[in-house]
Amino acid sequence: MTLKTTLIRSVQLSLTATVLATSFIGSVFAIEIDTLEVRPSLVEPRVSLPANLITVPVVNPGEFFVPPMVDDIPDDMTGDMIRFGRDIFVNTQVYGKRFAGNGLNCTSCHISEGRQPYGGPLWGAYPNFPILRNKSHRVVTYEERIQDCFKFSLDGIAPTVDAPEMVALVSYSKWLSTGAPVGVGLPGRGFATIKKTHDPSSDEGQIIYKAQCAICHGEDGKGKKNRNGIGYMFPPVWGGDSFNRAAGLSKTKTLAQFIKANMPLGAGYTLTDDEALDIAAYIWINFRPDDPRTTFMMNRLAPKKGGGG
């Protein structure tokens, strides 16, 4: 190999090591990109984050539960329901639109179709329900938990437990959990754990946001719409089309836990806990839809820290 090709090779290698973010940033300037194509595989099972998409390898292969492959969805009526659930989950703006009040999809927050360890995986959730929730001080079913994400994270309306959309989402969750032990609480559930070592500063957060997040989510936090105008390529992190004040991500700690493990997209675990908390504080001070559980005045005077939905 000549010096030149060696050089090119090493540049190529370091490029592969540079996260997905790079390809995303590149694609912001490209025309007509199908988000599902650009993203890390959404149709393949994930043992862990693919090594070539992450700068800091945080998970070892085999460490996490592996959900089944999309191709293995059975070819019968149950399978149809599972497929419908997956469609709603990845494209809520089309298949679950009658219940969604904002521009997000379930996968905007439950990364890689609900497969990603520490990206709110459904296989981490489903086998643990019914469960006691602090938010409501009672034991809630899986369906009720999904209803909360519709009401708060999607700023919409809760489907009834017998709505086809609900049956489909539960079917998809159960299928993703095939073979997972019941009631164990698998590693990878929820988001990252965060240690709060300082009082979060929204000023600091703004600086990091502008440097690391604005390229996709916009300086104005409003994201970037899909070319066809339906839903977002990069979802809004605040503003009228984002999650509301009662959502789990409206709580700065939960938001920091989400950011730490999953953002910048494809480069999870590259921010420190403090940076994640600072950004969360900055995102929190911006406008978003009201907490629907309380009054207009209370939302102005004492905006809630969110809850978990």
Ligand code: HEC
């Ligand atoms: C704006 C981000 C966001 C969106 C959109 C969203 N969720 Fe969630 N979801 C969360 C957060 C945050 C939590 C709770 C994390 C916590 O409480 O620690 C959660 C929790 C859940 C849980 C329970 C997880 C567990 O481990 O117990 C389920 C199930 C769930 N969501 C399903 C859905 C479904 C189905 C949709 C789409 C209809 C959806 N979510 C949309 C953010 C979101």
Ligand code: HEC
């Ligand atoms: C390369 C583009 C990209 C970058 C950079 C990026 N994000 Fe995201 N972000 C996304 C995408 C895309 C999603 C939705 C997940 C999906 O559809 O796979 C998302 C989802 C989110 C969500 C949950 C959904 C919502 O709209 O609220 C939050 C919060 C978020 N990002 C915050 C951040 C923060 C904070 C940073 C900077 C540290 C950041 N992102 C950097 C692309 C990016």
